[in-house]
Amino acid sequence: QVQLVESGGGVVQPGRSLRLSCATSGFTFNRNAMHWVRQAPGKGLEWVAVTSYDGSNQYYADSLKGRFTISRDNSKNTLHLQMNSLRIEDTAVYYCAKDLANSGSVEYWGQGTLVIVSS
Amino acid sequence: QSALTQPPSVSAAPGQRVTISCSGSSSNIGRNHVCWYQQFPGMAPKLLIYDSNKGFSVISERFSGSKSGTSATLTITGLQTGDEADYYCAAWDSSLSVTMFGGGTKLTVL
Numbered sequence: 001q002v003q004l005v006e007s008g009g010g011v012v013q014p015g016r017s018l019r020l021s022c023a024t025s026g027f028t029f030n031r032n033a034m035h036w037v038r039q040a041p042g043k044g045l046e047w048v049a050v051t052s053y054d055g056s057n058q059y060y061a062d063s064l065k066g067r068f069t070i071s072r073d074n075s076k077n078t079l080h081l082q083m084n085s086l087r088i089e090d091t092a093v094y095y096c097a098k099d100l101a102n103s104g105s106v107e108y109w110g111q112g113t114l115v116i117v118s119s
Numbered sequence: 120q121s122a123l124t125q126p127p128s129v130s131a132a133p134g135q136r137v138t139i140s141c142s143g144s145s146s147n148i149g150r151n152h153v154c155w156y157q158q159f160p161g162m163a164p165k166l167l168i169y170d171s172n173k174g175f176s177v178i179s180e181r182f183s184g185s186k187s188g189t190s191a192t193l194t195i196t197g198l199q200t201g202d203e204a205d206y207y208c209a210a211w212d213s214s215l216s217v218t219m220f221g222g223g224t225k226l227t228v229l
Contacts (some may be wrong), residue, residue, distance in 0.1 A: 025129040033216065044122070045156075045207050047165065057218045065216075100169055104211025104218050105154040109163040 002026040002108045004096045008114030014088055022079040022096030022110060029077040030054065033099035035079045035106055037080060038092040048081070049093070053102060086117045123147065123208055125221035129196050136154050139224045141208035146164040147219050153191040154206045155184055158223075164207060167195050168193065200228050 008020040022037070036048040049060045049070040058070050069082040079096055093112040100107035124142040131137040141153065147187035153171045156164040166175045169189060180194045191208055208221040 037220075044205075045158075045209075045216040045220045047209075047220055050218060061217060062215075068211075095163060100154070100166075102154065103168065105209060105220070106151065106156075106164075107166055107169070109165070111163050 002098060004098065004108060004110030006094065006096045006110045006113035009094065009115045010019060011118060012016060013114045013119055014087060014117055016086055017082070017084045020081040020083070020093060020094055020096075020113060024077045024079065024096075024098070027071075027098065030074040033102050033104075034070075034072060034079045035097040036068075036079075037097055037106065037109075038094045039095070039112075039113075040089070040092040043092075047090070050099065050104070051079070082096070083115070086115075089116050091115060091117045123210065123219050123221035125206075125208060125224045127222070128225045128227065129215055130227040132173070133198050133200060135198050135225065136194065136196045137198060138207075139195075139206050139226070141191040141221050143189050143191075143210060143219065144188055144212075146214035147189075148186065148191055149189040149214040150212045150213050153184065153193075154209045155182075155193045156209065158205045167206075170229055178214065195226070198228050202226060205229050 003025045005023045015078050035050045051058045051070045055072045071080045080105040095112045096110040097106040155168040157167050158164040171186040172184045183194045206224045
């Protein structure tokens, strides 16, 4: 049974940094690409980034390039999202998600962790 | 990076059939498979349809998907009040190397 458990969310001031983590189990982590997707309050889903199964490639939403960094630790079956220079508009629920057969689509989702950027 | 285009809302009566469209371009839907997701308020999305037309896991056969050219469609038959949710389409964009989501469609079962 695939399990994705996000952590690290909370309230942070604009301009500060935050690091999200996602602990995974129930599948072979080092064989699957992984995504972060976010959802602002009352809004739709917004794709954030994806990392390849071995961490050699990362792709980002244009609007987030340079501020967010996706990474993974295959020895610990864990995914991370480093978020720098946070803005009010980064307030959202952040979902960790498992890729579907390295297709670029999302198969399984975590329950999400809420990030609130506020002064 | 523009999102895939979905109608903001659709509605139909219980027992009826509803379709939700998703429009993209040659670099995303035109080239890659489409997924559909169902999301209830306060919950994480769940995969309904993958590879454009395959039902995922134990999804009801009332849900089906199709794709033609640069557009995709989610069809729900025998509507139930429990189907009221937000529905999103998504596809990988091969030119931009990003995953694109539709803006979401709110389904109301009248």
